[in-house]
Amino acid sequence: MGTDRVNIKNPEGKLGVLIPGLGAVSTTFIAGTMMIRKGLSKPIGSLTQMGKIRTGSGDNIKEINIKDFVPLASLNDLEFGGWDIFEDSVYESALNAEVLSKNDLDRVKDELSKIKPWKAVFNRNYVKNLDGKWVKEAPAHWDLVQLLKDDIAKFKQEKNLNRMVMVWCASTEIYQEIIPGVHDTLENFEKALKENHPAIAPSMIYCYTALDLGIPYANGAPNLCNDIPAFWELADKKKVPMGGKDFKSGQTFMKTVLAPAFKARMLGMNGWFSTNILGNRDGEVLDDPESFKSKEVSKLSVLDQICQPELYPDLYGDFFHKVTINYYPPRGDNKEGWDNVDIFGWLGYPMQVKVNFLCRDSILAAPIVLDLAIFFDLAQRAGLYGNQEWLSFYWKSPMHPPKIEAEHDLFVQLMKLKNKLRVLKNEPVENYGNESYN
C-alpha cells in the first residue's frame, strides 16, 4: 500500500453474514449477537467489540476502542443467512447443539426461529460421517453455483442489504492436496466446475460463488477450500478479500501463547503431546480419519514456525509433536484438552508443563466468527483484497503465499493486526516500546 492514503468507506446500511453450516459455532455466534444487541449480555471474547488500541504520540497517547478507531459495522446492522444439510431452524439447531441454555435461547427465540437454512451444496465423499437430506440437486457444480447465487440475491433483496461477507462454519471436509489442472488456475477451475470434476469440494463451490460475486470469504475449517491458486487469482481479479484457515480457538490458541514464551527464554523443547475429548457433531465428523487429517495438518503446523529448529537446533532440533482428537459423546461441546510439554533448561535438565484446558469450543469460536465478519467487511471497504495476512491472529493455519512463512505467535499476530488498523487510519505503526525505546 506504500505511502498512499487509505480511504475507508463508511459502513452504511446492513451487512449480511452468509454462513455455510448452521451448527454449534454459527448458531452460538448468531444467538449471542442477538442477545448482546438486546443488552442481555456483553461481547466477551470479541476484539472488535471490546478491544482497545493505543493511538497518538507523546503526551497525547491514549487507548481507545478499536470500534471507535476504525469505522466498523454495528451489531445492529447484521443480518444472518445460511445453508445446512439439515432443515432445522437456527433456534432448533442451537438447542440440539446444547452450547447455550434453553433459557438463554428462548430470550431470542422468535428471531432465531425465523432463520431457516437454505438447502446445502453437499457431497458425502467430503464429509463421511454426516448424511443430511436438505441438499441441492443439480446436473453439475456450475449449476450449483447459480443456485447459491439465487439464494444470495434473494437474501440481499429481502433484507435490503448493502454488503455481505461469507464465513464457512460447516463441517471439516476430508484432506485434499492441490490438483494441477483443477485447482491451479482460475481457467482450469471454471472448466472443472462445468465438467463436474470430483476434486471440487462443496466448500470450494460456496467459496467460488462468494468471490465471484465480490463477497469476502473466510474459511473457519481446516480443509483446503480457498487455499488454492485458482482462488488467489479470483480474489485478485475481483478485488475481494479472503482468508483462512481454521478458527484458532482452544488448544492451538494456548500453544501459540506458550511456545513463544519458552522460546523467548531459550528453553528447549523435545516433545509436545496434545490430546482432546470432544462430543459434538464436529467431534463426530473428525472421527473420520480423512476429515481428521485436515485438522491434524492444521494443528501440527504451528510449532515449526514459532520454534525455528533450523536456527536453534540445540533447543528444537529433535522435537516430537503429536495431536489426537477423540470423539467422546458425553462431553458434547465441552471439549477437554490435555497438553504435555517436555521442555529442558540449564544444562539440559528436563521439566514438564501440563495444561488441562476444560474449554467450551463454540463459546471460544463464536466471537471469532463475529470479528472475522466485521473485519472482512472493513477490509473490503478499505479497498484491501486477496489474502488478509493481518488477520492471521484468528487462524490455526493462516494462509500465506508459497514463499512466505505464516506467522503463528499470537502476540506478533495481534501486533500486526493492530498495526494494520493504524495503517488503514493513516497513522504511524507502533513498535510497542514506549518513547524511550523508539
Ligand SMILES: NC(=O)c1ccc[n+]([C@@H]2O[C@H](COP(=O)([O-])OP(=O)(O)OC[C@H]3O[C@@H](n4cnc5c(N)ncnc54)[C@H](O)[C@@H]3O)[C@@H](O)[C@H]2O)c1
Ligand atoms: N468450535 C471450535 O472451536 C472450532 C475451532 C476451529 C474450527 N472449527 C470448525 O468450525 C466448523 C464448525 O464447527 P461446529 O462445532 O459448529 O460443527 P457442527 O458440526 O456443529 O456444525 C457444522 C454444520 O455444518 C453442516 N454442514 C456440513 N456440510 C455442509 C455443507 N456442505 N453445507 C452446509 N452445511 C454443511 C452440518 O450439518 C452442521 O450443522 C467445523 O469445521 C470445525 O472444525 C471449530
